[in-house]
Amino acid sequence: MAMTDPADSPSRHPSIVDAAGVAPLSRRGFLGAAGGVALGASALAAGRAEAAETGAPVGQPPRRFGAEADPILLPDPDVVALDPAFGSLTVGSAVIERVWTGGEWLEGPAWSAMGRYLVFSDVRRSRQHRHLWEDGAVTVFRADSYNSNGNAFDFGGRQLVCEHFNRRVVRFEHDGTRRVLADAFEGRSLNSPNDVVPHPDGSVWFTDPTYGTNLAEGRPDEPGGPTNPLGRLNPRVGIETTLPPAGTPRAGPGLYRWDSCGRVAQVLGETELGMPNGLAFSPDHRTLYVTSTGQGPGEPPPRAGDGAIHAFTVEGDRLASGRRLFDMVVEGVRCGPDGLKVDVFGNLWCAASGPAGYAGVVVLEPGGRPIGRIRLPEVCANVSFGGPRRNILFMTATRSLYRLQVNVQGAAPS
Numbered sequence: 001m002a003m004t005d006p007a008d009s010p011s012r013h014p015s016i017v018d019a020a021g022v023a024p025l026s027r028r029g030f031l032g033a034a035g036g037v038a039l040g041a042s043a044l045a046a047g048r049a050e051a052a053e054t055g056a057p058v059g060q061p062p063r064r065f066g067a068e069a070d071p072i073l074l075p076d077p078d079v080v081a082l083d084p085a086f087g088s089l090t091v092g093s094a095v096i097e098r099v100w101t102g103g104e105w106l107e108g109p110a111w112s113a114m115g116r117y118l119v120f121s122d123v124r125r126s127r128q129h130r131h132l133w134e135d136g137a138v139t140v141f142r143a144d145s146y147n148s149n150g151n152a153f154d155f156g157g158r159q160l161v162c163e164h165f166n167r168r169v170v171r172f173e174h175d176g177t178r179r180v181l182a183d184a185f186e187g188r189s190l191n192s193p194n195d196v197v198p199h200p201d202g203s204v205w206f207t208d209p210t211y212g213t214n215l216a217e218g219r220p221d222e223p224g225g226p227t228n229p230l231g232r233l234n235p236r237v238g239i240e241t242t243l244p245p246a247g248t249p250r251a252g253p254g255l256y257r258w259d260s261c262g263r264v265a266q267v268l269g270e271t272e273l274g275m276p277n278g279l280a281f282s283p284d285h286r287t288l289y290v291t292s293t294g295q296g297p298g299e300p301p302p303r304a305g306d307g308a309i310h311a312f313t314v315e316g317d318r319l320a321s322g323r324r325l326f327d328m329v330v331e332g333v334r335c336g337p338d339g340l341k342v343d344v345f346g347n348l349w350c351a352a353s354g355p356a357g358y359a360g361v362v363v364l365e366p367g368g369r370p371i372g373r374i375r376l377p378e379v380c381a382n383v384s385f386g387g388p389r390r391n392i393l394f395m396t397a398t399r400s401l402y403r404l405q406v407n408v409q410g411a412a413p414s
Contacts, residue, residue, distance in 0.1 A: 062377070065098030065402070078360075078375040079404065082331070086363060086372035089347065094405040096374065099131060099394075100138040105217070106396035107339070108195075110151035111386030112159070113413065118386050120396050121148040123164065123217050131394075131401065133387065138401070146241070147218045150195035150206070150339070150382075153413050160204060162193035164212025165219050166241055167250075169193045169204065169258065182206070182264045188251040191296075192218050195279045195339060195382075198413065202260040203317070205267070205288070207276040209253045210296030219243075221250070226298030255279075255290060257317055267319055268312075274305035278339040278382070281314075282346055282366070283411040288312045288319060289348060291337040309337050309350060309368070325368040333358050339382025343408045347371070349393065351380040361395060376402060385410020 063078070064070055075092045104124040111118050118131040119141055128148055130141035142148075147164035154160055159172045160181075167190045168183035181204055183190055192212025197205050212218030213227045223231025236243065255268035255276045268276060268290075278291035290312065292305030309326045312319035328335045328350075335354035342348055346366035353359055360376035361383060378398035386392050390409040395402040 065096065065377070065400075066101065069095075069097070076404075080373040080375065081371070082373060083365075083369070083371035085365060089343070089363070089372065089406055089408045091405050091407050096376070096402055096404050099136070099401045099403050100129070101400035103129075103399050103401075105381070106398065106401060107149050107381045108151040108162070109382055109384035109386075109394045109396050109401070110153055110159070111384050111390070111394070111410075111413075112153050112157065113388075113390075114157045116388060118384065118394055118401075119151055119159065120394075120401060121145060121151060123147055123149055123212070126165065129401075147192075147212055149212065150193070152196050152198060154198035154204070155200060155413060160196045160198065162196050162206060164192040164217055166243075167192055167212075167219065169196055169206050171204075181258045181262075182256060185251045185254075185256065185264055185266060188249045190256075191250050191253060194277055197279045197281055199281065199285060204258045205255065205279060206258070207255050207279055207290070208251070209275045209277055209293070210250075210299055213250070214297045221298070222248075225250075229298070253296070255319075259317070265317065267317075273310060273322070277305070278337065278350070280340045280342045280348065281411070282342055283344055286314050288314050289325065289340060289342070291340060291350070293337065307334075307336055309340070309348070309364070311368070326364055326370070328352065328362070330354070330358060330362055330370055330373065335359075335362065337362075338380065341383050341385055342411045343385065344411050345408065347408070349383050349385075351382050351395065351397075353379045359397070361393070374404060 076095045078096055079090055081087055103122040106120055107123050108121040109118055116133040119128055121128050126145055126147045128142040128145040129138055131138045146166050148161050149164055150162040152160045161170050169181045171179045171181055173179055190208050191210045194207045194209050214220055220233045220235045221228040252270040253275055254266045254270055257265050257267050273292055275293050276290050277293040280289045290310050292308055292310060295304035307328055308324050311323055311325040313321040328337050335352040335358050338351040340348055340350040348364040350362050352362045357375055359379045361374040361380055362370055363372035365371050376397045378400055380395050380397040382396050384394045386394050391406055393404045393406050
């Protein structure tokens with residue numbers, strides 16, 4: 001998911017509430033509210049004090065990550081067990097490490113088992129980076145990624161990429177060519193494909209919310225469209241690719257499936273699930289987990305998700321038996337979901353936004369019960385299991401890439 005302006009905050013849309021009457025706090029809403037409200041000194045001090053009491057990384061003095069990190073007592077105080085079951089998934093001597101910082105909005109971590117590297121997107125800078133396993137270096141992988149967001153590697157080792165700018169999903173073949181898998185549905189262009197997962201049957205499933213339909217993180221609409229109502233923005237300035245003819249309408253937000261015959265089908269429409277975002281299959285591919293997140297730029301309030309994680313039964317090329325798995329309320333604090341991955345036991349590792357001490361990762365057992373948290377000093381966008389043994393949890397969080405060794409493997413491919 002990509003950031004937008006403060007108008008996206010749920011506080012601006014009182015009609016978006018949960019069963020308890022509380023507006024869901026998505027990453028978009030949390031950041032929007034933070035950007036649009038001046039925080040008083042007393043409130044800030046109280047927040048820091050509360051975080052310090054819980055051992056959160058925003059305590060006083062702040063915890064330092066990376067090469068300058070201070071020694072800490074083990075186990076890492078920011079790897080928090082909410083249930084004894086979490087202990088079997090963690091390593092008591094492992095600490096959270098900051099691998100790299102310097103991005104603007106990091107997303108889409110994906111591990112290449114053949115290449116032994118992690119690729120991730122910097123959406124706002126329209127760039128992809130690669131973290132090499134052998135020496136730990138982080139280098140530019142693609143100097144222009146067309147505002148890529150989600151990435152994945154299919155069962156043949158080919159990279160799948162969601163391009164906001166071109167409003168399409170592409171696959172990089174083994175010979176280096178880029179193949180467009182999906183860019184339209186029933187004559188309407190896609191919005192800004194966000195997350196993507198492969199299926200063993202050769203199909204590719206992807207979400208298409210509207211978060212990249214703006215100038216900063218993708219491409220605004222043609223004059224008169226929802227993100228360019230006054231027509232003062234020129235969406236074709238500096239374009240080096242072929243775009244659909246002016247006036248091509250956008251499809252509604254949804255979840256889509258591309259099959260090996262090249263057909264694109266809408267699996268969930270916007271009336272069935274608001275703003276689908278993060279995606280992950282269960283290890284047996286019989287369940288698909290989908291996060292539903294906040295309102296996109298230029299969209300009316302009804303086009304907002306509920307800030308929860310949903311689970312659907314996979315029946316061939318369709319979904320059935322959808323249910324709300326987890327409402328993202330952790331220890332009484334409302335957080336916001338984003339990207340997520342599943343380990344080999346079926347546990348969900350979900351990126352989360354939230355106030356100080358709650359941004360990071362929330363871990364759920366397959367039934368949806370939270371069993372652990374990983375606290376980060378930045379809002380987390382997505383996660384991926386990587387490393388040769390697939391037991392390293394990589395986390396893209398705002399400007400930085402973090403990692404933590406865990407005692408479980410991610411379900412392949414990660």
